[in-house]
Amino acid sequence: MKRKILQMLHQAGTEEYVSGQELCEKLGVSRTAVWKSIQQLKEAGYVIEAVQNRGYRLMSAPDILSEGEMASWIRTKWLGHDVRYFTEIDSTNTEAKRIAEETQGREGNGLIVVADMQTSGKGRRGRSWSSPHGTGLFFTILLKPDIDPANAPMLTLVKALSVVKGIMEVTNLEPRIKWPNDVVLNGKKIVGILTEMSAQVDYVNHIVVGTGINVHQTEFPEEIAKTATSLDIELKKQGKELQISRAQLLAAILKKFEHYYEIYLQTQDLSVLTEEYNRLLVNCGQKVRVLDPLGEFEGQALGIDTRGELVVETEKGAVKVSSGEVSVRGIYGYV
Ligand code: BTN
Numbered sequence: 001m002k003r004k005i006l007q008m009l010h011q012a013g014t015e016e017y018v019s020g021q022e023l024c025e026k027l028g029v030s031r032t033a034v035w036k037s038i039q040q041l042k043e044a045g046y047v048i049e050a051v052q053n054r055g056y057r058l059m060s061a062p063d064i065l066s067e068g069e070m071a072s073w074i075r076t077k078w079l080g081h082d083v084r085y086f087t088e089i090d091s092t093n094t095e096a097k098r099i100a101e102e103t104q105g106r107e108g109n110g111l112i113v114v115a116d117m118q119t120s121g122k123g124r125r126g127r128s129w130s131s132p133h134g135t136g137l138f139f140t141i142l143l144k145p146d147i148d149p150a151n152a153p154m155l156t157l158v159k160a161l162s163v164v165k166g167i168m169e170v171t172n173l174e175p176r177i178k179w180p181n182d183v184v185l186n187g188k189k190i191v192g193i194l195t196e197m198s199a200q201v202d203y204v205n206h207i208v209v210g211t212g213i214n215v216h217q218t219e220f221p222e223e224i225a226k227t228a229t230s231l232d233i234e235l236k237k238q239g240k241e242l243q244i245s246r247a248q249l250l251a252a253i254l255k256k257f258e259h260y261y262e263i264y265l266q267t268q269d270l271s272v273l274t275e276e277y278n279r280l281l282v283n284c285g286q287k288v289r290v291l292d293p294l295g296e297f298e299g300q301a302l303g304i305d306t307r308g309e310l311v312v313e314t315e316k317g318a319v320k321v322s323s324g325e326v327s328v329r330g331i332y333g334y335v
Contacts, residue, residue: 006061014059065085065137074251079254085114090120092113092139096142100142100208108206114138123212140210143155143261146204149200152207153322154270163175167183167191178282190229190230191214193210215230215246260273269308285302
């Protein structure tokens with residue numbers, strides 16, 4: 001019941017009241033039962049004003065990632081209807097893979113694993129992902145699509161696009177995609193994406209798309225201090241007061257991902273999304289250094305093609321770079 005009340009209060013926003021009568025009718029419970037739930041929400045840190053003859057108004061919500069708080073924001077058709085939340089876990093990607101292996105067929109498709117803290121958060125190329133309590137949004141989407149495994153790497157790009165759009169919607173900040181796995185703000189990394197797949201030659205068993213977003217951090221471990229930033233740091237720089245709700249941010253990103261993923265599934269490529277993606281690509285038009293294990297080279301990034309490969313104009317002509325093999329750096333620094 002608390003979950004439903006929260007949902008109605010969030011829906012009304014911070015300006016509107018929801019009448020006690022309406023809550024009782026929608027939930028089919030007594031006024032006393034509603035009042036008790038409101039008290040419990042207040043104890044959990046929600047600031048709720050109660051005014052006679054008007055009802056209840058949610059003035060502020062604590063940034064907690066409870067299942068109730070997440071469910072009250074999520075408005076998708078199918079994605080994230082099953083949320084597995086952990087206050088602490090080794091890695092949301094690892095947990096999503098464990099779940100995938102325990103489930104049959106398409107069961108578990110669209111499930112998400114969320115954690116407040118990860119003890120072994122994983123980054124790309126065997127690196128770790130700093131994941132302290134209460135600071136970031138760490139979550140993984142489990143997918144079991146019927147696609148050619150060769151098309152799976154594009155899901156990282158679909159995710160990056162969704163994350164940028166979700167952050168823009170909730171914060172009004174203007175992050176950009178750094179191909180293929182990162183999202184940046186003012187030249188610093190704010191999001192990392194790690195996609196892992198279990199597949200046979202022509203059949204995908206499952207794909208997990210994990211995302212780590214720096215939200216409330218005010219400082220970072222020394223090794224990433226120069227290249228990382230958080231949403232709070234960037235909001236503060238702009239003199240904005242916003243208190244970010246990670247549950248709201250999660251819900252916004254899920255909604256975007258559901259939309260873009262369905263478009264991707266129709267063609268199993270990015271043909272419909274290329275333009276939108278390239279508009280948000282920080283590398284577009286930039287001089288880049290391609291860190292290819294077979295030999296580094298420089299050129300000008302022109303954008304992605306319909307398969308999500310980065311097209312780089314070099315002295316020898318246009319080269320297509322695929323995301324699995326290489327990283328890209330700006331020639332003057334990280335971006
Ligand atoms: C990178 O930039 O190297 C990718 C970082 C991905 C981190 C996220 S946090 C949630 C999910 N669980 C993990 O263990 N890793 C991903």
